[in-house]
Amino acid sequence: MNIERFCVKFLARPGTTLDDAVFIEVFHEWIRRHTLPGILLDVADYRHVPDGPGIMLITHEINFAMDYSEGGFGLLAQRKLGQGTTQQERILELVRATVTFGALLEADPRVAGQLSLEGGAFQFLSNDRLALPNTADGFAAIRPDLEATAAVIYPGQAVSVARLDNDPRDRLTLVVQAGTVDMQTVAGAVGALV
Amino acid sequence: MLNGNQPKSTWKANLGDIIPLHLAQEIDEFETQMELRRQGKVDEKVFAEMRLRRGAYGQRYDNGRRHDGEKSQDIPFPNVELTKGPDTKWEAPGMQRIKIPYGGLxxxxxxxxxxxxxxxxxxxxxxTTRQDIQLHFISLDDTPDMHRRLAAVDITTREACGNSVRNVTACPLAGICRDEAFDVTGYANETAHYFLGHRDVQDFGRKFKVAFSGCAQHPCGLTSMHDLGLIAKTRVVNGVEQKGFEMYVGGGLGAVPHLAKLFDEFVPAEELLPLSQAIARIYARYGEKRNRNKARIKFLVSKLGLEEFRRLVLEERQTLENDPDWTNWIEHIESYNEAALPEPAFGEPIELGEAFEQWQSTNVYRQRQAGFVAVTLALPLGDITSLQMRRLADITRRFTGDTARTTVEQNILLRWIHEADLPALYQALREINLHASGAQSIVDVTACPGTDTCKLGIASSRGLGGELCERLANKNLQYNEAVRDIRIKISGCFNSCSQHTVAEIGFFGSSRNINGFRVPHFQVILGGEWDNNAAHYGQTFGAVPSKRVPEVVDHLLTLYMEERQNGEKFREYIARRGKKAIKAEIDRFTSVPSYNEDHSYYADWADAREFTIGDIGVGECAGEVVSLTDFGIALAEGLQFEAQVAIEKTTDQTSVDNAARLALEAMVSAAQALIKVENIDVSNDPAVIVDEFKTRFYDTELFFDPYAKGKFAHYLFNAYEHRDKPKTLDIALRLIEEAGLFIEASHACNERLQAAQLIAPVNPFTELLSRKVTAVSA
Incomplete structure (x- = not known):
């Protein structure tokens, strides 16, 4: 399999008490300080959209959103372009970037204690209907890459990779499930920059 | 089975048999031009116009710079030398506008x-406010495939931007309206397709917007503010009913709004396209080409006068060779008739409670066809998610004859709903969170993209819009009979993209310098008329700090609810109270706490960055001189306001002359204030002021707006040059608008000077020129 456009989403654990407005302040600061790798561009505020992408940090390579769309509130990372010659490298790179983002966010003093992301499971969404459609063939094509990548992300853990039963017109979505794991632990496993 | 070893599939190959040949060729040509531009074989200006004609716009920060709240930083885009237009980086994300003729989907x-x-x-x-759909943060490299996928479902982005015929809009109630003369849907769509890529619309100096309305009294078509506006009419000739249009030309909002003028009381349907074509040809031939700020057709109509413009058009019409495409669609016009599903999709009554009742009271329109309703989905600030759109597509299929329409109030309308299906439809919409009540009411605030993504945005229109939506909805004002029909529209700059000029309460973004800090402000526009196809434009009442706008809205609504007489409308109330009284009410909200006291005033809505950190550190020495300039500009604002008051109650010739004189004095006063930055002893003689302003600020380009360039200075020069010519009411109104914009530009220029920290004691002009910092406006 060989696709460039895909997303991963880590859901927030229950009990988030944060006012989303704080993300605006944090993300602008990250842009100013070049906190994340990549070319950081801008902050988009979609708080007014119900079940929408909330507050987004737009970068040249990835759109990061504190997202409320299907599946619940969480950190959605939409890969637009990036590094990696194999699909497994590309998935791992996006997971690494997302975990870096999540761990930094959880640790930010304005957020700490009010947001906890579940690192032990994530969704993989194909964002290229032509190359990887929402079909059984599409699932079969990407599953080995995702299983191999999950073994790196969750070393020594039992991991399941299942296809979400969604509308065929929606994006092919796979749920990668390990145990309960903190973002910081995942960050360590994937060599995140935190 | 999919695997990575297969040849890469492409949308071009996959959709090759589906996309109409001519659309496929256009997209291929654009892709070729992109490649040539990458190779440096197409000039960047030429490519920019090509790109715009495919609807691919630039977006904020695409020049590769962004102010982070402390300083302006370079954005390290890859391939930074490659541009897609002047000072526009290829790799920077852009906006895609997608044309939806008459809003039909x-x-x-x-x-x-x-x-x-x-x-x-x-x-x-x-x-958008013209029934288009816009996507943001798009990579230009993705646009050909995106266009192919749209073309495969009969959507084109061609001429969505650029100097051509833009999306043809129409009343979304066309065909179901209780008051229309007839359904304008087909006429709008045929007009859109006739002019799409037509040779006679390729050489305009600016864009050309067309709108259709089924009636004169409702606002849905907004024909009065369009370059070409058409209102459906019928007449009986020899016992036979004829369909036709009342035709208007030369309307437009923008910086200086013009109400369209009646070109013809009745244009038969057969003459709609040939006459429109003749208008297009006259516009292309005689319209301004070099100065884009004077290039809209409204300026040509004003310059020639309506009679001469009409004579030229009618003469041109006679020269046109017959084109079968003018009329060959008329016999099939009935094919545009929409129909409902034969039976209700569900129909069983469901108990849904008060929320459903409230939603019905604000979002449901009873069609003229008994038993059917249209339902407006109130989209917050015009936004809908992709998931919601996909689910809405299903709902559209389930409950209608598979049609929906976008509206100029940034909503979506579902039509031909069986009344019995309303509870089931409400439930379905609730499942995807598209069941908000208050459509087309005071809580349904319209906002252009503003500083979120627009390169021209000055203040955060969407940030303010979101804040007002929430506050007003929390007060349930959408159910308050007194105020529910008041429209609030917010633009990020003076360019009226939210159509703020025709709202009862409108705002456009500006900024002010407060003790060396830049503070986001909004100009308050009151008294526009949304009804009657936007027949009256509002007027400015001065600028208030952005963070105080909610207080202003609250105060105005409270006053109106307490003081209105005999059910008068908001616009009538504003007119009765008078400009001076209302301005005094608004002036109560112009103060700004010091930075140390409350620095939240120094950032915009939904933006953590300080609005202008570049102003911090302006020396005390500069402060005194700047204060003098600020003071002078404030005097100019007062004169401009007096000009408005002069023709508020009476419009006899004396009042008109007085208003025009005051408007010119306001511009001269603002110019004089700027000159005082260097020459505190500047003369009071207007001739000297205009001359000195030209030398110091125009010839040096210090006064130039980064995008409008010298446009606002020309307002002064033209007004002064023609100061002794007779004035009409239209001219006086235009001068007042121009004076307001000249004053805004003076504020901006003053702030640029301060941003560059070049106010005395150094000579700002010498220094500024040497450092070439005229574009310091971020």
Whole structure:
């Protein structure tokens, strides 16, 4: 399999008490300080959209959103372009970037204690209907890459990779499930920059 | 089985048999031009116009710089030397505008729009005030495939931007309206397709907007503010009913709004296209080409006068060779008739409670066809997610004859709903969170993209819009009979993209310098008329700090509810109270606490960055001189206000002359204030002021707006040059608008000077020129 456009989403654990407005302040600061790798561009505020992408940090390579769309509130990372010659490298790179983002966010003093992301499971969404459609063939094509990548992300853990039963017109979505794991632990496993 | 070893599939190959040949060729040509531009074989200006004619716009920060709240930083885009237009980086994200003629969509199109929003954008579709759809944060490299996928469902982005015929809009109630003369849907669509790529619309100096309305009294078509406005009419000739249009030309909002003028009381349907074509040819031939600020057709109509313009058009019409495409569609016009599903989709009564009742009271329109209703989906600030759009496509198929329409109030309308299906429809909409009440009411605030993504935005229109929506809805004002029909529209700059000029309460973004800090402000526009196809434009009442706008709205609404007489409308109330009284009320909200006291005033809504950190540190020495300039500009604002008051109650010739004189004095006063930055002893003689302003600020380009360039200075020069010519009411109104914009430009110029920290004691002009910092406006 060989696709460039895909997303991963880590859901927030229950009990988030944060006012989303704080993300605006944090993300602008990250842009100013070049906190994340990549070319950081801008902050988009979609708080007014119900079940929408909330507050987004737009970068040249990835759109990061504190997202409320299907599946619940969480950190959605939409890969637009990036590094990696194999699909497994590309998935791992996006997971690494997302975990870096999540761990930094959880640790930010304005957020700490009010947001906890579940690192032990994530969704993989194909964002290229032509190359990887929402079909059984599409699932079969990407599953080995995702299983191999999950073994790196969750070393020594039992991991399941299942296809979400969604509308065929929606994006092919796979749920990668390990145990309960903190973002910081995942960050360590994937060599995140935190 | 999919695997990585297969040849890479492409949308071009996959959709090759589906896309109409001419559309496929256009997209291929654009892709070729992109490649040539990458190779440096197409000039960047030429490519920019090509790109715009494919609807691919630039977006904020695409010059590769962004102010982070402390300083302006370079954005290290890859391939930074490659541009897609002057000072526009190829790799920078852009905006894609998608034309939706008359706002008409079907389920298949909605599905594809959802898909491309997900894959190429940020999963948000934005409905515009001209029934288009916009996607943001798009990579130019993705546009050919995106265009192919749209073309496969009969959507084109061609001429969505650029100097051509833009989206043809129409009343979304066409065909179901209780008051229309007839259904204008087909006429709008045929007009759109006739002019799409037509040779006679390729050489305009500026864009050309067309709108259709089924009646004169409702606002849906907004024909009065369009370059070409058409209102459906019928007449009986020899016992036979004829369909035709009342035709208007030369309307437009923008910086200086013009109400369209009646060109013809009745243009038979057969003459709609040939006469429109003649108008297009006259516009292309005689319209301004070099100065884009004077290039809209409204300026040509004003310059020639309506009679001469009409004579030229009618003369041109006679020269046109017959074109079968003018009329060959008329016999099939009935094919545009929409129909409902034969039976209700569900129909069983469901108990849904008060929320459903409230939703019905604000979002449901009873069609003229008994038993059917149209339902407006109130999209917050015009936004809908890709998932919602896909689910809405299903709802459209389930409950209607597979049609929906976008509206100029940034909403979506579902038509031909069986009344018995309303509870089931409400439930379905509730499942995807599109069941908000208050459509087309005071809580349904309209906002242009503003500083979120627009390169021209000065203040955060969407940030303010979101804040007002929430506050007003929390007060349930959408159910308050007294105020529910008041429209609030917010633009990020003076360019009226939110149509703030025709709202009862409008705002446009500006900024002010407060003790060396820049503070986001909004100009308050009151008294516009949304009804009657936007027949009256509002007037400015001065600028208030952005963070105090909610207080202003609250105060105005409270006053109106307490003081209105005999059910008078908001516009009538403003007129009765008078400009001076209302301005005094608004002036109560112009103060700004010091930075140390409350620095939240120094940032915009939904933006943590300080609005202008570059102003911090202006020396005390500069402060004194600047204060003098600020003071002078404030005097100019007062004169401009007096000009408005002069023709508020009476419009006899004396009042008109007085208003025009005051408007010119306001501009001269602002110019004089700027000159005082260097020459505190500047003369009071207007001739000397104009001359000195030209030398110091125009010839040096210090006064130039980064985008409008010298446009605002020309307002002064023209007004002064023609100061002794007779004045009409139209001229006086235009001068007042121009004076307001000249004053805004003076504020901006003053702030640029301060941003560069070049106010005395150094000579700002010598220094500024040597450092070439005229573009310090971020």
């Amino acid at each position: 079907n389920g298949e199109q909605m599905d594809v729009l959802a898909d491309i929003a997900e894959e190429y954008s940020d999963s948000i579709l934005h409905i």
